[in-house]
Amino acid sequence: MHEPDRSERPYEGDVLAVTVEHWDGAKREIVERADSAAIVAVDADDRLVLVRQLREAARRELLELPAGTIDGDEDPLETAKRELREETGLRGGRWRTGPAVYSTPGFCRERMHLFLADGLSEGRSTPDSGERIEVIRWAPAEVEARLGEVEDAKTLAGMLLYLRERR
Amino acid sequence: MHEPDRSERPYEGDVLAVTVEHWDGAKREIVERADSAAIVAVDADDRLVLVRQLREAARRELLELPAGTIDGDEDPLETAKRELREETGLRGGRWRTGPAVYSTPGFCRERMHLFLADGLSEGRSTPDSGERIEVIRWAPAEVEARLGEVEDAKTLAGMLLYLRERR
Numbered sequence: 176m177h178e179p180d181r182s183e184r185p186y187e188g189d190v191l192a193v194t195v196e197h198w199d200g201a202k203r204e205i206v207e208r209a210d211s212a213a214i215v216a217v218d219a220d221d222r223l224v225l226v227r228q229l230r231e232a233a234r235r236e237l238l239e240l241p242a243g244t245i246d247g248d249e250d251p252l253e254t255a256k257r258e259l260r261e262e263t264g265l266r267g268g269r270w271r272t273g274p275a276v277y278s279t280p281g282f283c284r285e286r287m288h289l290f291l292a293d294g295l296s297e298g299r300s301t302p303d304s305g306e307r308i309e310v311i312r313w314a315p316a317e318v319e320a321r322l323g324e325v326e327d328a329k330t331l332a333g334m335l336l337y338l339r340e341r342r
Numbered sequence: 343m344h345e346p347d348r349s350e351r352p353y354e355g356d357v358l359a360v361t362v363e364h365w366d367g368a369k370r371e372i373v374e375r376a377d378s379a380a381i382v383a384v385d386a387d388d389r390l391v392l393v394r395q396l397r398e399a400a401r402r403e404l405l406e407l408p409a410g411t412i413d414g415d416e417d418p419l420e421t422a423k424r425e426l427r428e429e430t431g432l433r434g435g436r437w438r439t440g441p442a443v444y445s446t447p448g449f450c451r452e453r454m455h456l457f458l459a460d461g462l463s464e465g466r467s468t469p470d471s472g473e474r475i476e477v478i479r480w481a482p483a484e485v486e487a488r489l490g491e492v493e494d495a496k497t498l499a500g501m502l503l504y505l506r507e508r509r
Contacts, residue, residue, distance in 0.1 A: 177401045186353035186360050188371045191449055193353050193360060196398060203398045204355045206373050208449060230447040231363060231370045234344045237447055244448075276495040279445045279452065280397040280404055281411075282358055282375060287495060328443040328454060328495050335502035342509070 179203070190244075206283040212255040213242035215273070215333040216265055217293040222312040223337045224295075225330070226262050229307065237326050238311060240333040242287075251275075251288035259292065261301050263310050268295035273336065278328065287329060291336065315341045346370070357411075373450040379422040380409035382440070382500040383432055384460040389479040390504045391462075392497070393429050396474065404493050405478060407500040409454075418442075418455035426459065428468050430477050435462035440503065445495065454496060458503065482508045 179196035186193040192207040216224040230237045243258035245251055252270065260266050273289035302308050313321070318334050325331045346363035353360040359374040383391040397404045410425035412418055419437065427433050440456035469475050480488070485501050492498045 177396060177398070179398065185355070188352070188360065188362070189369065191360070191371050191373065193355065193358070195355070198398055202356065204358050205399045206358065206450075208446075211448075229344060230444070231344070231346065231365055232372045232449060232451050233444055233447050237444065239447070242448075274490060274492050274498055276493055276498055277397070277400055277404065278495050279375075279450070280400050280406070280494055281378075281409075282399060283373075283446070283450070284399050285446065289498075323441060325441050326443055327447055328445050328499060331441055331443055332495060332499040332502060335499060335506065339502065339506070 204282060206285070208283060208285040209244045209246075210251070210286045210288065211242055211244050211278075212251045212258065212288045212290065213240045213329050213333065214255050214259050215289065215291045215336050216241055216259055216263065216295060217291075217337065218265065218295055218312055219297075220312075220314075221341070222314050223318050223334065224263055224265060225311045225313065227309040227311055233326070239327045239330045242329065245288075252290060255288070255290040255292075259295075260298065261303070262306075262308050264298040264300035265292075265295040266298050268292045289329070289333070289336075291340075371449060373452070375450060375452040376411045376413075377418070377453045377455065378409055378411050378445075379418045379425065379455045379457065380407045380496050380500065381422050381426050382456065382458045382503050383408055383426055383430065383462060384458075384504065385432065385462055385479055386464075387479075387481075388508070389481050390485050390501065391430055391432060392478045392480065394476040394478055400493070406494045406497045409496065412455075419457060422455070422457040422459075426462075427465065428470070429473075429475050431465040431467035432459075432462040433465050435459045443499075456496070456500070456503075458507075
């Protein structure tokens with residue numbers, strides 16, 4: 176079993192914390208953060224659904240897969256369905272479970288659960304107050320053409336999964 | 343221009359820090375971490391080269407693209423070549439620049455620069471003392487079969503890029 180010899184918690188914030196672990200003489204600084212769910216969502220016209228929003232860490236708006244943080248012991252699939260509905264209004268449809276991956280395992284404990292959804296029905300979005308989200312829909316040719324512009328790791332993986340299923 | 347109203351630095355560690363930014367009343371906790379480079383490396387037999395190592399944050403060994411942290415103002419391509427050589431011994435070859443992506447733009451400033459390399463020459467690896475790295479090589483059929491097992495976001499994107507070029 177892999178366990179540290181000892182650990183401390185030098186930072187405890189609202190949505191993240193830092194643990195310092197000591198492993199056989201080596202020090203590791205690890206970010207604690209809730210797990211997340213992200214969706215490769217395909218609408219009735221076979222277009223990939225993306226969201227554009229301000230990402231303060233990046234100092235600009237980024238285009239990303241719809242995604243969000245898992246609340247407590249919420250089932251990741253329920254998180255995915257809730258976030259997709261809130262951000263885009265899309266609901267219903269057929270859902271499949273994709274890989275669950277560490278986003279940056281070198282220094283962070285967060286795992287991201289990927290889901291693939293199609294046959295979705297249109298509805299009204301209900302973003303959190305203060306969230307300003309623009310919904311974008313791209314057909315396969317557009318996803319193909321814009322692959323080099325993507326600025327987010329999960330979105331790169333999601334665009335490649337979307338294209339792979341359309342071939 | 344997108345800038346916070348004010349910010350604090352409640353945690354300053356050896357390899358990461360936490361900044362708290364205030365944006366028009368909203369508080370954002372942001373992890374500062376050096377940018378990184380990762381390589382979709384293909385050997386002379388057209389196999390994808392991966393590395394397996396203990397990831398303390400995950401409490402187990404993970405299979406990943408060769409990758410590492412950019413030292414100061416090192417050029418990302420030089421980081422990529424250096425890390426690939428250190429971890430696998432592979433050198434030379436043809437290099438192309440892939441997308442540069444935020445690994446987790448919701449809370450972290452780190453950008454990851456992806457590179458694609460093939461035609462690589464074999465050599466001796468020189469891992470850092472304390473790094474225990476196993477090098478794995480998978481042919482296209484194996485990458486295809488094991489896509490569902492991958493546990494790291496950059497490696498999922500890298501495996502999909504590798505397969506896409508082999509079709």
